[in-house]
Amino acid sequence: MIPYGRQDISAEDIAAVTEVLQSDWLTQGQAGPRFERAMAEYCGAKNAVAVSNATAALHIACLALDLGPGDSLWTVPNTFVASANCALYCGANVDFVDIDPRTYNMSVTALSDKLAQASIEGRLPKVVVPVHFAGQSCEMTEIRALAGHYGFRIIEDASHAVGGEYLGRKIGAGQLSDIVVFSFHPVKIITTGEGGMALASDARLAERLAYLRTHGIVRPVQTNPVDARRSNEDRYGPWIYEQIELGLNYRMTDIQAALGASQLGRLDAFVARRRKLAARYDALLAGLPVLCPWQHPETNSAWHLYVIRLRRNEIKLSRRQVFEALRAAGIGVNVHYIPVHTQPYYQRLGFSVGMFPEAESYYQDAITLPLFSKMTDAEQDIVVAALTKILS
Template sequence: MIPYGKQEITPQDIDAVVNVLQSDFLTQGPQVPLFEAAIKDATSASYALAVNSATSALHLACLALGVGHGDVVWTTPITFVASSNCALYCGAEIDFVDIDPETYNLSPSKLADKLAHAKNHGLPLPKVVIPVHLCGQPCEMEEIHRLSVEYGFAIIEDASHAIGGRYQDQPIGNCKYSDITVFSFHPVKIVTTAEGGAATTNNTKLADKMALLRSHGITRDAALMTEPAHGDWYYQQIALGYNYRMTEMQAALGVSQMTRLADFVAKRNALAARYDELLRDLPLILPKQIEASYSGRHLYVIRLKLDDITLTHSEVFTALREAGIGVNLHYIPVHLQPYYQDLGFRKGQFVESESYYTQAISIPLYHHMTESQQLQVVDSITKIIA
């Protein structure tokens, strides 16, 4: 089976982790700051905080921005559930903005329409909007940022798919058009730490807040304590925080992997360009890339032109799996999940997202994929649908 995504672990990566296992620190040692420095270098952000998952990073980002009861957060339906769950963790309400039919990212025009409608009808405006860089392609952040200035919401970029990509020739994660950017380092992502995530920001207060909440809300900083230290052992819990810390083993793996980030993304883009060429004559809608962007190419999603083929979406998906092609679907629209249906969301609310779901298939793409594997994928697709 050719998987839709796969990590590459080299002897360099293994040595980095083994060195930590033989060291004095398995947690809260030197590797986490080194990994954070590598993320800052890659993104040009002022601050980077490594955590145990992108979900944790999203939660911390919402908390740092003051999301809570009575607030509303908006995101896209075409994402993993963590992009919306993070608002619910904080006691806020969630709502969605439909996708652009060509990029599959949150639509700036639909966002503008929804904001205007909410303002004109006295409905709650979002405290935070979370655009998701689906498949690694950046959202149109300049326009989303312009709307944030007009309507007064904060922005968290969910760049879980996008480290190493660029927007307007600037690295994704530099937070030029956002308050906080979040990355994922799950095994199928561009860079892996087994499990892990990170948040970047240029705001000192947001960085300090996330750092505090990442580790139980505990501080040893005398300037933050309510009384003088009782001794060198002394610490205080000054907020209700969480244990969202990354281990030294994870960070060491990340440090090693980050040395190859540019190569990973370049190879993914080369493979995607080859897919564009090999699949262009089939009854498929291929991924469109916006101008002035360089995608991380975490995923390659095809959409079936169902009117031009004899099989259903499900039949094509199943046939590919049976042919040894480990396809997947990213994602089921969040508002169609039973939990969100119980919150009041209904089918038919976000038409473009639901249309995308009925046609989309993620085909294999990972940076060390071979030409023969790629040709096997293309040959299987061709035989099944052409």
């Protein structure tokens, strides 16, 4: 079976992990801070906070922005449920903004219209979470302008997009948002096994993210060492820690961080290979009754996913029949994503089918084809040959 995604682990990655395993620190040593500094430098960001997974990053990002009961977060239906669940963890409400029919990202037009109506009704969101679907950035300049007008905060869910670019800058730089979130799940661009990261330009916001991931604890000697050295009081002793807020245990281990830092050294190569494979798919699929992914000229995708849409009016098979035929042929296709608002839990919250038609229309046609950095041209030819045979 050719999977839709697969990690790429090298001998150097294994050596980096082994070095940590043979050290005195398996967690909370120096590997985590090194990974954070390296990622911040790569992205051109000021601060990075490594966490146990991207869902954890989304959660503490919401907490750091003081999202809570009575507040509302808006995101898109075309995403994994974590992009919406993070608001519910904070006791806040969730609503959705429909997607752009070309990029499958948050529609700026739909967002603008919804904000205008919400302003009249007094129900503006506190936080908006644009999701960089498949690795392509949302139109962040326009979203940032709307944030300036309506006063909401922005969390970029860039779980798919590490290594991607927007307006010539790396995604993660954070110049157009408050916090950017990455995922390092094995099927993503680089992996730490499980893991995530939150990047923020504001130092105080980053500091809050850091202690929220560690039980809400700070150590006075670390945060204010000069005063601590001057004081002989026990309350400033080197063993002292203080819980200043109700935080969580969302820390990344040194084992994971060592793997992530090693993978980061090959990130550009991974993305370059994915872009080459995506361009090759575009060429090989020309002439088939499918719609290939459209790319906004302001973006340069990291290509986490390659999603086609079936032109169902031109073929006799249903999406399910095509999907199952590809699986039977040894092609590990997938579907990204079932619209969040159609999930049973969200329907119990009051959402229903028909509320976000673009996301629902997209979902009816979508199939994710295999794409990963170790994929060979021969494997890609097998995928295309199988799809061609099925559709013909």
